[in-house]
Amino acid sequence: MKITEASAAIIAGGKSRRFGSPKHQALFCGRPLIEWSIELAASLSERIILIASEKQLEQKFGLPVAEDVVPGKGPLGGILTALKHIETEWLFVLPVDMPLLKKDIYFKLWERRKNGRPVVAVSDTGIESMVSLWRRSHAALIESLIMSDQLKINVALRKLNAEEVFFPAEFSVFFSNINFKEDLARLEKISKARGRAS
């Protein structure tokens, strides 16, 4: 089932300082990380947008690419850009560095939407701000935060009184993210072990 009232944006820019090269291009289990995110996005919505600085991704994946409306503002700038481009009321935000994420997590966020508040996943380690659901109308508040250089997604979520959806400890693995090169091998190992188990 895909959700027609929501678009899915893959927030794929940034400096990848800790990783050392553009994270979205890194191979995870034989495919670039961005492809895993695209596959997940395609399971949620027919409308996918990539928020990245490489326009050539448009041809490579046959998907629209938008460059950050205000460059250099981190993932919150990516979310703002997506909200300004979509035509649907709702937006699923997907990172490129969490290759173990599952669509069920996003469907759970969708079920919990209400009163135009953002919805965010919370794992046993805290708020997972890149696993979230927003409305187009949230762009105004985000833009004002960015203009005053408040770039923390958690601040935007708090100001918009986000609905928090808790996922118990057995879900923690799905929120594992890749910051450093060595995280790739660690998560690949987990992914393969889970594949064999299922």
Ligand SMILES: Nc1nc2c(ncn2[C@@H]2O[C@H](COP(=O)(O)OP(=O)(O)OP(=O)(O)O)[C@@H](O)[C@H]2O)c(=O)[nH]1
């Ligand atoms: N469009 C866009 N995406 C970003 C930006 N900064 C980070 N991202 C994305 O947001 C997600 C989380 O990225 P982070 O790990 O916080 O930042 P990063 O720049 O990738 O890595 P570091 O430089 O090591 O912090 C990833 O999917 C990044 O591709 C940005 O300025 N613009």
